[in-house]
Amino acid sequence: DAGVIQSPRHEVTEMGQEVTLRCKPISGHNSLFWYRQTMMRGLELLIYFNNNVPIDDSGMPEDRFSAKMPNASFSTLKIQPSEPRDSAVYFCASRATGKGNTEAFFGQGTRLTVV
Amino acid sequence: AQSVTQPDIHITVSEGASLELRCNYSYGATPYLFWYVQSPGQGLQLLLKYFSGDTLVQGIKGFEAEFKRSQSSFNLRKPSVHWSDAAEYFCAVGAYSGNTGKLIFGQGTTLQVKP
Numbered sequence A: 001d002a003g004v005i006q007s008p009r010h011e012v013t014e015m016g017q018e019v020t021l022r023c024k025p026i027s028g029h030n031s032l033f034w035y036r037q038t039m040m041r042g043l044e045l046l047i048y049f050n051n052n053v054p055i056d057d058s059g060m061p062e063d064r065f066s067a068k069m070p071n072a073s074f075s076t077l078k079i080q081p082s083e084p085r086d087s088a089v090y091f092c093a094s095r096a097t098g099k100g101n102t103e104a105f106f107g108q109g110t111r112l113t114v115v
Numbered sequence B: 001a002q003s004v005t006q007p008d009i010h011i012t013v014s015e016g017a018s019l020e021l022r023c024n025y026s027y028g029a030t031p032y033l034f035w036y037v038q039s040p041g042q043g044l045q046l047l048l049k050y051f052s053g054d055t056l057v058q059g060i061k062g063f064e065a066e067f068k069r070s071q072s073s074f075n076l077r078k079p080s081v082h083w084s085d086a087a088e089y090f091c092a093v094g095a096y097s098g099n100t101g102k103l104i105f106g107q108g109t110t111l112q113v114k115p
Helices: none
Strands: A005-007 A010-013 A019-024 A031-038 A042-050 A053-056 A065-071 A074-079 A088-095 A110-114 B003-005 B010-014 B019-021 B024-026 B032-038 B044-050 B056-058 B064-068 B073-078 B087-097 B100-105 B109-114
Touching: A005 A088, A010 A019, A019 A088, A019 A110, A031 A074, A031 B100, A042 A065, A042 A074, A042 B100, A053 A065, A053 B100, A074 A088, B003 B087, B003 B100, B010 B019, B019 B109, B024 B073, B032 B064, B032 B073, B044 B056, B044 B064, B044 B073, B073 B087
Parallel strands: A010 A110, B010 B109
Antiparallel strands: A005 A019, A019 A074, A031 A042, A031 A088, A042 A053, A065 A074, A088 A110, B003 B024, B019 B073, B032 B044, B032 B087, B056 B064, B064 B073, B087 B100, B087 B109
16 A cells, blocks of 8 residues: 555645645545644644544634545545645544554645745 | 653754653553654654553564553663664554544654764
């Protein structure tokens, strides 16, 4: 398997624009996580899905952020409108839930810069 | 609430010296514990994990960690550090219940290796 695939790897956008980050989890994994990494706040869990259903979105910073998982092989994180303080690296991770399957596998991340 | 604390933000060791990175967690049930490593510009890679059995676990790249329930700790160790070990290290706790749950990370410890 190619691992968790995120796109794009880098995104530069202007303040006020809509940004969509994409994630393809590892096939067969049924939990998916979106994290944001910044120097100030470290790795923050934004939202996670189990079997395509959002379970906990308490980490989503504000209504400008939304995430969807229309099927088991695809998820998006959207920011609309984007602001400079959204600049960060966004990671997607997936996990297979089941006995012994405990760790999450991470994608390479999307580095977002909002100018 | 679940939390992970890594008391050392930055550590510098000489190549060949031993290493210990500290991790303390707060979780009401039996924890699933992890150490991940992140090289610059990369995603997170699992070093090792613990969820039951022997409290001393071995991981990749010569790392080991010891779970101490009485101290709520899961410290990472390596007897002899190599220059390639310079990276950021994250401790995490899996707040799992049944087939769902989230992975919560500490703030990370940046390891610098002196020649």
